[in-house]
Amino acid sequence: LEAIRKHFPEAKIAMIVGAQAKEIVSNCPYIDELIVFDNKSRQGRIRNIMDIAKELRREYFDIVIDLQNNRTSHILGFLSMGPRRIGFKSKKLDFLLTDKVEGAKLKMPPLQHQFKLLGSLGIKDAPNRLQLFPTELEKQNIDRALDNEWVSEKQILAGMNIGSSARWKTKRWAIENFIKLCQKFSQKDIRVVITGSKNDIPLAEKLVSSVKSKPINLVGKTTLMELACLVKRCKLFITGDSAPLHIACAMSTPSIALFGPTD
Secondary structure (H helix, E strand, O other): OHHHHHHOOOOOOEEEEEHHHHHHHOOOOOOOEEEEEOOOOHHHHHHHHHHHHHHHHHHOOOEEEOOOOOHHHHHHHHHOOOOEEEEEOOOOOHHHOOEEEOOOOOOOOHHHHHHHHHHHHOOOOOOOOOOOOOOHHHHHHHHHHHHHOOOOOOOOEEEEEOOOOOOOHHHOOOHHHHHHHHHHHHHOOOEEEEEOOHHHHHHHHHHHHHOOOOOEEOOOOOOHHHHHHHHHHOOEEEEEOOHHHHHHHHOOOOEEEEOOOOO
């Protein structure tokens, strides 16, 4: 998005996102408009596709950059009637694109992979970083939560994300290991804050009840952008292969990523 904005400084840039991703880009300075696509039910999805298509046609977009590259996104791009529609060559209705880029399944880092599409527009330099844009209110919410736990600015804070995607429970590091790690940190006078989704609350309760030094339990208590502010306050963030890992990267917080036992 930053690269597109630099390349087209005077353009109107709109972004279509799923309902779950709205929070991530709602404060992004590189876009002018956010269009939310809710595809929860099949019947509702078809209706929503048609509604959004009408909205897109009213705006007369010149270029559609399909970063999602699935059937739904190709259909939306086509129905927008944008004269130029850029996406990867694949078997997912790619005949609806005008510019088909080779390399859909290349094994390479995601950022560089997406920049292969932008190369069609003459955008070449791929930055090796992620960005998030929390608001000042979200930062204040986290500052208040940590103040309530008597965390000083000088205190070393280590974050631990104890959960994993509900679809990938095998990616989760054993809670017994997190308990041992909490105990080791306490011996070094390092304060631990644990994070996770509401589904991870039982794990958090087990961890908290198993260690003498009570970690700060913010599991299920933050929004995504509040989590970003919290991770920014940490000197170190430890997590499995999950969304909070990418949040930590975006906030430039040193991280330890635990991969396994999945391949």
